[in-house]
Amino acid sequence: MKNCIFCQIVAGKSPCYKVYEDKSFLGFLDIYPRVKGHTLVIPKTHYKWTYDVLEYDKYWLVTLKLTKALQKIFNTDWITHFTYGAIPHAHIHILPRVASISREPSELDIVPPHINFSKEEMQEIAEKISCELKNLS
Template sequence: MEKCIFCEIADRRIPSNIIYEDEDFIGFLDVNPLNAGHTIVVPKAHIRWTYDVERFGDYWEVAKAIALAAIEALEAKFVNFITAGLGVPHAHIHVVPRFENDGHSELPVFGNVKKIPKEEMIQIAEKLKAAIAKNPPKKAVAAMAEKAEEIKEVKEKAPAEKRSKEDIEYIRREIESG
């Protein structure tokens, strides 16, 4: 099986500041961050493109949880998601927290790397980890089931709908009896 630098990080043969991990995905701080908290999210398996990832919804739920963590724990103003894929031939989503006057444009400028001391990188990772633990990524399939259940409950509780059915029935009887 093909291996690359992201596979090495996922296998922990190359050390990194890992902020999130589950059975399929791992998120770690980019060593050349475009901003504090810049994270790379990858599937653990060596998969070429993001759209080749089978559990695509769950993959992006991880990116979302990291983004929300950056907003909460690092006070990011907003967050960019970037997925291109020519740099390393292993699916990856860049999660880039954005701040006031951070030297980037609407999208991050890829040459504008921030020098963040090692100690600070560790602190950033700890903050993000704690925030993600408080608000972990939803599993997309589970979230859909939850939503369907919510809709069902609302429908069952809706008296208006019941009433309208009775109304229709009443009207139908009225018509039949002439």
Template sequence: MDCIFCKIANGTIPAKKLYETPNSLAFLDAFPLVRGHTLVIPKNHYYKVQDMSESDNKDLFETVRVMSGKLESISPSTLIAIHNGKESGQEIPHVHVHIIPRNSSDGAGPVHSMFSKRPSLDEEEFEKIIKIIQNKK
């Protein structure tokens, strides 16, 4: 497989490793947005979060929890982000969690600032969305 994260996980490509478990790996992003920008990946290849096994999912998010605390030694808060599929902005088709140290002067805003074309939904539309997601007719 020609996946850069799989190659990092199996040691073929070096990375600035910060933390490792049998199922996941945390390392510094090679193209950081800020100092300490960290990626956490499952060692097994998965395209989307919902594709992951339960055990890999638990391990990955426990690693995210641990690393979030560690990164607060750099900055008072962290942004945790997952692009879950190509259309959401996922550039590498392997599940990865960004943990980005944040502070009030970093120039980045809240998640709502990312979307300029926000919908205006009425109660009927909210109910339609709920039915679709819950697979009800």
């Protein structure tokens, strides 16, 4: 779709911090991260909703593969997945989470506020994730 930013990323017309790619799916860092390593997984074909994706089972298996890599890299306490967002092209968010020292995780932590990382930090995080995925496969 012409005006879809995710379709432009798939077509290579917009840049992304890519961490995973196969013939049907693409994984990259969210440029508005809510935690370190906040990753998006999208189908290369434009579908509006996650549950519209024809290879729904494969979609979640790719998400699982990324989840395992993030779990290892960030030594997570838990991982949050959510499937909604502002872009009308199916995407699964994966948020590697580390418990705050000061308090236990709560419902308020499901979607934490945005944080900023420099380009260099984003690049470094993306490289760590793609290396870990290569080690896992």
